Amino acid sequence: MARGMYAKRRLWRWRDNPLRRRDDIIEAWTVLAVWSVFAVGGTAAGLVTAHAADEVFARQRAQSQPVPAVLLNDVPLAVTSIDGASDHRTATVRWTAPDGSTPSPHC
Numbered sequence: 001m002a003r004g005m006y007a008k009r010r011l012w013r014w015r016d017n018p019l020r021r022r023d024d025i026i027e028a029w030t031v032l033a034v035w036s037v038f039a040v041g042g043t044a045a046g047l048v049t050a051h052a053a054d055e056v057f058a059r060q061r062a063q064s065q066p067v068p069a070v071l072l073n074d075v076p077l078a079v080t081s082i083d084g085a086s087d088h089r090t091a092t093v094r095w096t097a098p099d100g101s102t103p104s105p106h107c
Contacts, residue, residue, distance in 0.1 A: 069095040 072092040
């Protein structure tokens with residue numbers, strides 16, 4: 001089918017046509033309205049969600065503070081099982097809290 005013929009066939013509801021029914025006009029406007037609501041509503045929902053996520057991430061960044069840690073012993077290499085899952089390894093570390101205190105070593 002030629003490209004121009006497809007466009008004419010697709011937009012037939014919008015052309016003046018003596019055979020066009022009232023239902024065709026209502027359907028065309030309804031489809032246009034629904035797509036417009038989806039486009040505007042989806043954009044608005046995305047913006048509201050992004051703004052809310054930015055606020056949560058900013059709050060989390062403000063509450064956390066990077067602290068250097070020192071390993072107190074070596075950690076063995078991971079042993080991978082047949083299914084690809086590795087074992088859980090633990091290490092003892094020491095760090096200085098932001099207030100200057102040194103908590104007891106944890107795993």
